[in-house]
Amino acid sequence: MSMFKVFDVAGSGMAAQSLRLNTVASNLANADSVSGTAEGAYRAKEPLFAAVQRSLGGAKEAGGDGAVGVQVQGITESQADVQAHYEPGNPMADADGYVYGSNVNPIDELVNMISASRSYQNNVEAMNTAKQLMIKTLDLGK
Template sequence: MSLMKIFDTAGSGMAAESLRLNTVASNLANADSVSSSPDSAYKAKELLFAPTQESDGPFASQESQVNNGVRTLGVSESQQPVESHYEPGNPMADANGYVYGTNVNPIDELVNMISASRSYQNNVEVMNTTKQLMIKTIDLGN
């Protein structure tokens, strides 16, 4: 793997983790929202990632494909049920007096945030180490 592909791989990881952090922030920002129906209640967003594959050339076999990054497949909504609370005085309450909260679990989101920030940090370290190796290689030539 060339050193430039390392930058591409780490860069795609950083972009994915940045998107993951934004999704976690959105989920946490909506964790306390309420709605008048379970269908319109905020549902936690979850990102779907997949490795990108690059072949060694147009005649490369399946075995010679290498993973060189990550791509976002899309965003899905959590299938966990939303919470309902009996609050007849709430202006958002339905005809039966219930309001519907989100299915966001703040603890899970905080764990996701820590995991995403550490993964982002690891990709930064990979880029910095690669940069230092390139500089040392250039210095050897002098």
């Protein structure tokens, strides 16, 4: 595997963690939103990732080399119950006086944010280390 493919692998990891950070931001922005129906309430979202083996330059058996990367499989919604609050004065309240809040847990989202941020930083560090190794290798030829 070429040393340059390290950048592809780390880049796919950075893109995945960037999507994860954006999803966390969306969840936190909607944590206090309410709806007039349980079905209309915001549900926490989370990206689903998979490690994939990509064949680059042909099949691996035919001499092509593969690189492992991260692929986004989709975005899932939490199936946890939404919270019903009795607020008859709220304009969003249903006929019984209930409004339905999101099922976002802010503490879980903050943990996800820290984890995604550190994973992103690790991928940046992998890229920087690969770059430094390549520069030192080139310096050997001087």
